[in-house]
Amino acid sequence: MEKTMSSTSSSQPQMTLYVLAAGLFPPRVLIYLKEKGVPATAIRIVEVGMSSKGVNIERILSNNPTNSDMLLNRAKTVPVLEIQNSDWSKSFITESIAILQYLEEIFHGDSEMKNMTGDNPYERARHAEILSTAVEMTDFVALYLHKASAVFVGLEEQPVDAARILLERGRKRLVDLEHKIDEHGPFMCGPHVRLVDCVAYASFQFFVNAYGIADVMFKDCAKLEQWYHMFEKRESASVEQMPEWFKQKAREVSVK
Ligand SMILES: N[C@@H](CCC(=O)N[C@@H](CS)C(=O)NCC(=O)O)C(=O)O
Numbered sequence: 001m002e003k004t005m006s007s008t009s010s011s012q013p014q015m016t017l018y019v020l021a022a023g024l025f026p027p028r029v030l031i032y033l034k035e036k037g038v039p040a041t042a043i044r045i046v047e048v049g050m051s052s053k054g055v056n057i058e059r060i061l062s063n064n065p066t067n068s069d070m071l072l073n074r075a076k077t078v079p080v081l082e083i084q085n086s087d088w089s090k091s092f093i094t095e096s097i098a099i100l101q102y103l104e105e106i107f108h109g110d111s112e113m114k115n116m117t118g119d120n121p122y123e124r125a126r127h128a129e130i131l132s133t134a135v136e137m138t139d140f141v142a143l144y145l146h147k148a149s150a151v152f153v154g155l156e157e158q159p160v161d162a163a164r165i166l167l168e169r170g171r172k173r174l175v176d177l178e179h180k181i182d183e184h185g186p187f188m189c190g191p192h193v194r195l196v197d198c199v200a201y202a203s204f205q206f207f208v209n210a211y212g213i214a215d216v217m218f219k220d221c222a223k224l225e226q227w228y229h230m231f232e233k234r235e236s237a238s239v240e241q242m243p244e245w246f247k248q249k250a251r252e253v254s255v256k
Pocket residue numbers: 020023024025026054055076077078079094095096097
């Protein structure tokens with residue numbers, strides 16, 4: 001899938017976003033673009049797909065032969081944002097949170113688009129706090145699944161103790177998140193949708209849909225469960241799903 005575009009305005013650079021739309025991390029950016037209100041013409045989106053070795057990074061490299069050394073060192077994962085500089089060289093951002101922060105700055109001041117981090121220093125600090133808990137939760141739960149799901153049997157070591165510890169850490173971050181999100185919602189930081197909603201929803205929907213661990217994600221977390229079911233009805237939330245063969249294997253989870 002490849003959607004073409006040119007920049008919305010001459011003040012913004014031309015950008016290409018490489019994704020695996022059904023993965024865990026790229027949907028953070030795809031959901032954010034829709035919630036922010038970035039026109040589909042502002043960023044070219046290229047699906048890299050999977051190869052037998054995992055994410056097909058070759059697709060990015062083949063587009064960027066002159067930058068391949070730098071990309072091989074940095075872009076072992078997606079999403080990757082490629083930025084066309086005014087001197088025709090290219091720059092790359094290879095971490096989802098850094099991509100989101102860059103886009104938030106690039107589109108800052110565009111009155112057609114929402115502010116996605118907060119309206120004053122306190123709101124932005126609260127947002128940063130909840131975001132860092134959501135990111136830590138994602139990393140612990142993702143690693144737990146690498147140690148406990150049948151999808152990774154034979155691909156990496158799966159010590160049961162490691163799975164237990166990672167699950168415990170992930171659960172602790174989930175409970176932290178439950179306590180930190182706004183009492184009245186409907187979004188994590190209150191009445192306005194923020195970047196953290198996009199990041200957290202990408203994780204929740206992936207863990208719930210691909211790995212079937214709603215029981216883990218929502219145990220003692222009623223506010224999070226309510227937030228999730230509110231957010232899943234939004235247009236931005238219709239994300240691509242992993243294939244059935246993956247889900248079937250992924251849902252065999254040994255430690256819960
Ligand atoms: N910390 C990175 C993680 C990105 C990541 O792991 N992406 C997955 C796809 S969802 C990937 O590319 N995996 C390939 C691999 O780990 O070899 C980010 O937030 O962008």
